[in-house]
Amino acid sequence: MITIIWKDLESRINSLEFIKFWGVSLLILFLVFVITAPGYQRVINSFIPKLFVIMAISEFFLFLAFTATVTMGNSLASSEKTLRDLAIGSRFSVFSIVFGKLIAFFLHLLILFASVLPFNLLALNLGTDGNPVRFLYILIVVDLSLACWGYFVSTFRERIFPIILFWIGIVVLLVFTARLSYPLNLVNPLTLIYYSENSGLVYYLFIGLSGLALTFWRVIYLRRLSSDRRAQ
Amino acid sequence: MNFKSYLILLLFLLLPSVVYPQIGVDINIEFGFGGTVKVGRWNPVSITVKTYSIPFKGRIEIEVKEGSVILENITSVILKSEVSLPAYSKGEYLFLVPLSDVRHPVRVSLFSQDGRLVRASNYEMKELDMRLPIMCIVDNWTLPYRGVGTRILSLESEKFLDKPVFILDPFDAISLSPLSLYKLKGLLDKWTVLGGKVITDPSIDTGRGREDTYPGDIDISPLVSDLIKEEDVPLPSKIFISLFLFLYLVILFISLYYFRGHFLKKTAIYLIICFIFSYLAFTLTSTVKEFSDTGIQINLLKIDKSLPYARFYSGIALFSPYNKTVRLSYNSRNLAFWISRRERGIAQTTIITERDKNLVEINLGPNKLGLLRGWGVLDFDIRAYRDGDIIKVVNNSRYTLQDAYLLKSKGYLSLGDIKIGSNEFIEKDLSLSRLTREDIKGKILSWFIDNGIILLGDKNYISGWIYTIPSDIRFESGNIKSITLCLLEI
Numbered sequence: 001m002i003t004i005i006w007k008d009l010e011s012r013i014n015s016l017e018f019i020k021f022w023g024v025s026l027l028i029l030f031l032v033f034v035i036t037a038p039g040y041q042r043v044i045n046s047f048i049p050k051l052f053v054i055m056a057i058s059e060f061f062l063f064l065a066f067t068a069t070v071t072m073g074n075s076l077a078s079s080e081k082t083l084r085d086l087a088i089g090s091r092f093s094v095f096s097i098v099f100g101k102l103i104a105f106f107l108h109l110l111i112l113f114a115s116v117l118p119f120n121l122l123a124l125n126l127g128t129d130g131n132p133v134r135f136l137y138i139l140i141v142v143d144l145s146l147a148c149w150g151y152f153v154s155t156f157r158e159r160i161f162p163i164i165l166f167w168i169g170i171v172v173l174l175v176f177t178a179r180l181s182y183p184l185n186l187v188n189p190l191t192l193i194y195y196s197e198n199s200g201l202v203y204y205l206f207i208g209l210s211g212l213a214l215t216f217w218r219v220i221y222l223r224r225l226s227s228d229r230r231a232q
Numbered sequence: 233m234n235f236k237s238y239l240i241l242l243l244f245l246l247l248p249s250v251v252y253p254q255i256g257v258d259i260n261i262e263f264g265f266g267g268t269v270k271v272g273r274w275n276p277v278s279i280t281v282k283t284y285s286i287p288f289k290g291r292i293e294i295e296v297k298e299g300s301v302i303l304e305n306i307t308s309v310i311l312k313s314e315v316s317l318p319a320y321s322k323g324e325y326l327f328l329v330p331l332s333d334v335r336h337p338v339r340v341s342l343f344s345q346d347g348r349l350v351r352a353s354n355y356e357m358k359e360l361d362m363r364l365p366i367m368c369i370v371d372n373w374t375l376p377y378r379g380v381g382t383r384i385l386s387l388e389s390e391k392f393l394d395k396p397v398f399i400l401d402p403f404d405a406i407s408l409s410p411l412s413l414y415k416l417k418g419l420l421d422k423w424t425v426l427g428g429k430v431i432t433d434p435s436i437d438t439g440r441g442r443e444d445t446y447p448g449d450i451d452i453s454p455l456v457s458d459l460i461k462e463e464d465v466p467l468p469s470k471i472f473i474s475l476f477l478f479l480y481l482v483i484l485f486i487s488l489y490y491f492r493g494h495f496l497k498k499t500a501i502y503l504i505i506c507f508i509f510s511y512l513a514f515t516l517t518s519t520v521k522e523f524s525d526t527g528i529q530i531n532l533l534k535i536d537k538s539l540p541y542a543r544f545y546s547g548i549a550l551f552s553p554y555n556k557t558v559r560l561s562y563n564s565r566n567l568a569f570w571i572s573r574r575e576r577g578i579a580q581t582t583i584i585t586e587r588d589k590n591l592v593e594i595n596l597g598p599n600k601l602g603l604l605r606g607w608g609v610l611d612f613d614i615r616a617y618r619d620g621d622i623i624k625v626v627n628n629s630r631y632t633l634q635d636a637y638l639l640k641s642k643g644y645l646s647l648g649d650i651k652i653g654s655n656e657f658i659e660k661d662l663s664l665s666r667l668t669r670e671d672i673k674g675k676i677l678s679w680f681i682d683n684g685i686i687l688l689g690d691k692n693y694i695s696g697w698i699y700t701i702p703s704d705i706r707f708e709s710g711n712i713k714s715i716t717l718c719l720l721e722i
Binding site: 009010013014016019020023026027030033034037038039111114115117118119121122124125126128129 | 470473474477478480481484485488489495498499502503506507509510512513514517518520521553554555597598
């Protein structure tokens with residue numbers, strides 16, 4: 001498992017494509033900050049934005065793109081092995097493969113979160129109040145549960161259809177769940193970030209566990225398939 | 233179980249009900265003087281807390297609401313006082329509450345230290361006789377007034393000794409003997425400056441009584457509200473912060489893109505850059521909220537010709553674009569502050585009462601304006617005399633009046649500054665000018681003129697400006713501008 005974590009992190013951190021991707025992401029975040037941060041304030045038409053919330057939602061989208069990219073496609077780090085590659089072509093246990101990938105993803109997410117900290121801390125002081133710890137908690141839980149589904153998608157050889165389904169699911173999660181009545185609308189991550197509310201994260205336990213179960217099932221299936229082929 | 237066991241059990245169960253009154257607290261709430269209150273004035277609310285076998289720590293809260301449900305402009309003020317009493321003791325807590333809006337009851341609550349509600353009581357203001365004038369007879373002095381439509385109260389002078397001047401606010405007139413007058417002189421002098429009528433000779437008729445002091449015949453809060461809305465609130469330079477973030481991104485990107493070492497070293501460099509810039513970002517902007525509030529205080533002092541006091545009206549507006557609490561304390565013996573009405577988005581205001589001072593906590597935030605009205609009496613001894621063409625002004629106050637004018641019905645004569653001590657001006661040497669309506673000071677002056685406060689009738693006034701906060705008021709915030717217009721009838 002440690003080898004998988006190590007290699008995953010090494011390939012992603014050394015990947016110039018990934019650095020470019022994250023550099024552009026931070027540049028977008030910078031532009032959002034420049035546009036929304038107030039320059040001066042008057043009482044009439046007073047509008048100090050919930051700067052922290054705006055930055056947190058922007059960061060959520062960046063991390064969503066990161067989650068989808070690194071879990072489903074492996075297009076940014078050429079030397080990184082996908083879950084399918086590892087299931088078919090390695091001798092690691094199924095548990096090590098799945099959890100190694102998830103832990104590598106989690107550590108990478110934490111490392112990347114450090115780069116958005118200056119934005120968050122500036123937004124905390126320049127906008128109305130925010131709760132950075134709760135935001136990080138929501139971000140980790142939502143992204144980890146979506147990563148489970150992303151890894152499930154990565155186990156397919158032809159990924160176009162599952163990727164489309166994944167993104168449809170994301171759109172449903174972000175747009176249509178906001179129309180649901182309370183407390184079902186708490187499944188919407190933007191609602192959770194906006195209201196700094198973590199009670200809706202229990203839904204993500206089910207989303208994450210179902211994705212994890214399907215991933216395990218697929219990896220076991222692939223492992224069995226590869227064993228059969230080797231035996232033949 | 234036999235009968236004896238049942239009896240023991242019953243006694244055991246009854247034990248708490250016997251013990252409870254011993255360990256609990258009793259409170260007694262008295263509105264006004266024996267229940268007599270006057271709507272439209274400040275009324276005393278006296279709360280007596282009595283403890284038994286254990287000490288009591290907690291707080292008393294009085295919530296007063298104003299405004300209309302339909303217009304959605306309901307504002308509420310909470311008056312708060314900490315209670316800390318040893319066992320078997322009694323404490324009396326005096327609150328001065330403006331009873332102005334009969335639509336909402338006044339709610340009195342007693343909370344224990346852990347926030348548990350011990351007792352709550354609502355006071356409804358429905359009786360119409362609350363609007364009738366009140367005459368107070370002190371120490372059983374002869375009643376000078378005969379007629380209907382006035383409520384008469386008979387009270388002992390001890391009731392008012394060592395109390396704030398606003399305790400007399402419900403009364404329209406006070407009748408008392410020269411001896412009682414001597415005992416209460418300091419308090420009654422201030423009350424007279426506020427408009428109260430003191431009668432020691434029974435032959436003098438009280439007339440219609442004085443005008444209300446609450447909600448106030450002069451309310452400056454709309455003026456300060458308008459002025460603060462024109463104020464720019466200082467925020468840190470957006471360009472500076474943008475450049476700081478851009479520098480961070482450039483350094484981060486270059487260090488990651490061009491570093492060719494081990495990935496752990498790369499991660500370490502990356503994390504160091506992130507944390508250094510995070511620290512800088514936080515520390516460089518950490519004082520933004522602390523100094524974000526801005527405020528204006530405009531006061532009007534109507535100086536009494538015969539007494540060393542001035543009638544004080546104040547309007548205070550405070551604003552912060554961020555959520556923060558601003559505090560101001562004032563001498564509660566002479567002054568009273570309350571929030572303004574007829575404004576939406578008024579910040580939640582809590583008044584913490586102590587023996588000699590009150591502390592006002594205003595929870596500011598985006599689209600929330602802290603707006604206060606103040607009344608009271610300030611020590612201010614300036615006397616002016618006219619001796620032919622010579623105007624003599626003796627300034628025994630601690631302030632210099634700047635840009636003083638002699639205000640007449642058709643214009644003004646500029647007197648320059650009225651310094652501390654004796655000042656003399658020769659009227660025929662001065663030329664008559666029109667009143668200016670430009671700049672902030674002009675705006676304030678014109679507001680007073682438009683509201684009929686200056687140049688009433690044929691009276692002449694000397695006016696001057698003071699640019700410091702009155703010594704009886706102290707703001708915790710340093711970003712408050714204060715301007716006081718002093719008016720002295722001549």
